[in-house]
Amino acid sequence: MWAHYLPRLVLYVAIGSVLVGLDVGLPRLLNAYLVQILVFVACNIVLATSLNLINGIAGQFSIGHAGFMAIGAYATAWLSTTHGQRLLAPYEGQRLEPLLIVAYLVVLMFLGGLAAALGGLLIGLPSLRLRGDYLAIATLGFGEIIRVLLLNLEPVGGATGLRGIPQYSSLFLVLVAAVVTVAALHNLGNSVHGRSLLAIREDETAAEALGIDCAHYKTSAFVIGAFFAGVAGCLYAHYTQFIHPRSFDFMKSIELVLIVVLGGGNLRSVILAAVAITLLPEGLRLVKGALHLPFDPRMAIYSALLIAAMLVRRERVLQAVLPGRKGGGLRE
Amino acid sequence: MSQQLINAISLGAVYALIALGYTMVYGVLRLINFAHGEVFMVGSFIGLAALSVFHLPFALAVLVAMVGAALLGAVIERGAYRPLRSAPRLAALITAIGVSLLLQNLGMLILGAAPRAYPPAIDPAPIAWLEERAGVVVTRQQVVILAATAAILAGLSLIVSRTKIGKAMRAVSEDRQAAQLMGINVDRVIAFTFCLGSAIAGAGGVFYGVYYGTADPLMGLMPGIKAFVAAVLGGIGSVPGAMLGALLMGLVETGVSSVTLRVSPSLVLTGSTLRDAVAFAVLIAILLLRPAGLLGRPGREKV
Structure with missing residues (x-):
């Protein structure tokens, strides 16, 4: 009985200690912006x-x-x-x-x-x-x-x-x-x-x-x-x-839909997509700073990347949402 | 009352011009073309350039805007949607959102976010004899916009119902595969539908700019959403439905704008700020009563 729950218990303790470690460590490592x-x-x-x-x-x-x-x-x-x-x-x-x-x-x-x-x-x-x-x-x-x-x-x-x-x-x-x-x-x-x-x-x-x-x-x-x-x-x-x-x-809702669709409905990849989509505009901020551009091209690049991602990975992006059949998630 | 009605019809006319593009594209492609509001915006700016930079007459400016918007529609279709023809519908939907964002932000980069003044191409003064006889304020702008809209809608109806390409459009929207088997070049029909819808939206953009006196890169967002709501309201995929829905949207918005609700001293709800909420509430209510829209065909459930 105990052995059955042990791996899960270890996992929870591990997650807990990582979180506590982050709580102690992160404010010292990162500035308020990060x-x-x-x-x-x-x-x-x-x-x-x-x-x-x-x-x-x-x-x-x-x-x-x-x-x-x-x-x-x-x-x-x-x-x-x-x-x-x-x-x-x-x-x-x-x-x-x-x-x-x-x-x-x-x-x-x-x-x-x-x-x-x-x-x-x-x-x-x-x-x-x-x-x-x-x-x-x-x-x-x-x-x-x-x-x-x-x-x-x-x-x-x-x-x-x-x-x-x-x-x-x-x-x-x-x-x-x-x-x-x-x-x-x-x-x-x-x-x-x-x-x-x-x-x-x-x-x-x-x-x-x-x-x-x-x-x-x-x-x-x-x-x-x-x-x-x-x-x-x-x-x-x-x-x-x-x-x-x-x-x-509406744009916030769209951002979230985007994350789910890019993540393909699979929980793990949705989390990854959430991290990527949230970090992307911030990363582009660095690009802007490095190139000394007079304007802010972040949103334009962001949307162009989005289109490119859909055109290149169109099937795989949506794999889990639409398992093997057209129109699954968005039914007619 | 009749004053409100005229304002409502003017607003509804602009919505109708945008809604038609949504509904036609949805008809042939089953795609919500989110970038349509931005085509409207680009059309408006082309009209602005034609009017204030090249000093073209109003009719010619509208024509130029229509051609420009149609070209943009064709480019969007060719570049972003055609490669996804066989992909799941969601992929195309997300791409459409991406195109919409891209156009908005390119507009902001190139033109700046500040609204630009639109030249009053048509005399905005009320027509005197109507004001004297009937006590209704109708501007020459409203008359010209309504007449032009009516002409465009009539032309569109003729194209859809009488011409060969119109027949092909109807065939594709009925059943794309069967249409292809009958020897219809589906890609060409879809491209044509995009051009047609975009051209109409471009004209709507010029009318909107002249009517409200400004244009800005985000101007397509709200009218785009409203027009889409209008198309759904009338039953998406149905051309007369889009016109009816747009007219209803105009009526509801204008009607709500004139009401002020005093809930408590600190809570005064004015219609002009609430009209967006009411428009959507009406939409949800109508969808609940008639899930396929007013003139839409209810989809039969296949087992």
């Missing part, structure tokens, strides 16, 4: 793997994932600026403070996740009637609605954005969240639940005929995916200390 980039990488890993559950595993093409992130970010940032800071103020400077902040952030992540999951439920229900391009456009609309509503909500800053969010999150916590998310989604993908979602992606009619409750599972994919996006939003907001509806626009 730490921030790593935080964004970890956030994008959480976002991309959770979108992978919806797009890659369940095959429900969603291009509104930034909307869920926005819900999580704004809900928790609002809570922190209005209540959270006051709640933690008496403990400022005390020995317990760091622990309390972590506990508070964990609770906050759950709340942000739940708020986003509610949004996931809202968009999951239409997904029962819509397919393919129509579903994609409904999720796009949902993301835009969230963004425009936030742009008009004065209590959370409206068009000026929400500033003054306390920096409760740290590189260590974001990395832990990323590891937990990946582990959870990995296990989910291998469970009965994940297999049912795969079956729905492959052939909904056949899945229904085999007794899989398609309505339930499709909605659940949206709810779970949205939950983790909300968690990522919470961590993002409590790291950057400033959020604006612009941070969660």
Whole structure:
């Protein structure tokens, strides 16, 4: 019995000690800019793997994932600026403070996740009637609605954005969240639940005929995916200390879809793609600095690389999303 | 009320010009051509150059913009989409997004991000006798844009329904393989569809620039998304559906813009800022009631 769990236990301890090592070592090795980039990488890993559950595993093409992130970010940032800071103020400077902040952030992540999951439920229900391009456009609309509503909500800053969010999150916590998310989604993908979602992606009619409750599972994919996006939003907001509806626009959703598609639906390659796509614009920043260009060619190069990647590796990029058949992920 | 209606129809006309390109390309290729909004933007800038640099008359500027946009459409199709003809649809979709980003950013690099003033090629003053008789403010711009749009739409309908290439387009959108077996050069039909849709969007770009007085490299983004929504609303792949959807989008947006909602003293929702959200809410509602759009054919489920 024990021997069975031992390798996994060793793995967890190893991951844990690596994370602690990173927490101690990284701030000494890296400057604030590099730490921030790593935080964004970890956030994008959480976002991309959770979108992978919806797009890659369940095959429900969603291009509104930034909307869920926005819900999580704004809900928790609002809570922190209005209540959270006051709640933690008496403990400022005390020995317990760091622990309390972590506990508070964990609770906050759950709340942000739940708020986003509610949004996931809202968009999951239409997904029962819509397919393919129509579903994609409904999720796009949902993301835009969230963004425009936030742009008009004065209590959370409206068009000026929400500033003054306390920096409760740290590189260590974001990395832990990323590891937990990946582990959870990995296990989910291998469970009965994940297999049912795969079956729905492959052939909904056949899945229904085999007794899989398609309505339930499709909605659940949206709810779970949205939950983790909300968690990522919470961590993002409590790291950057400033959020604006612009941070969660259509381009953010597209970036995430891109990661999932480049990753090909396979969890490991989605993580790799998340790292690559997040680092790419930063790497191009170095190129710009080295060449002393008067303009910023980063986005142009980025998009040209994207087109080139699709033209060169068109089949392999999408291997896992579309196993051996045309149009699998994006059904007609 | 009739004032709002005229504004709505003007806005709807521009959306229709963009939406048609989306719907035709989707019809023949089953591809959401995300770069279409940028073709609209490039068309607008070509028109701007023709008007303010070369001082061409308005009609000629529109024509030049249409030709330029059509060429761009052909280049995009040939360079980015044709190599992916046999690849999964998602690959083409991502490439389309890449082309869209590339054009936006090239535009920003070359032209700068700041909006450029569009020359008032048509007199923006209201037509006096209409204002006196009916109390409605109609500008000469609106009349010219509506007339030109109507002419373009009529021409398009003629091409699609009466000409040989139009017949081929309909055949390809019905069943690409069968069309090929009947001896239709599918590649040429698809290229032609891209040119046609892009030309119409280019004209829309010039009208939009003249109507709102500015052009900038990101101007294609929102109208592009809205026009795509309009195409889906009407049932993507259907040409009359795109026109109907665009008109509805114009109506909804103009209608919502005139409403102000006072929830509480700190929470005042003005329609003009909310109109984007409402437009998408209407879309989702209509899709829920008619998942294939208003005039789309509901897809039958094959077992």
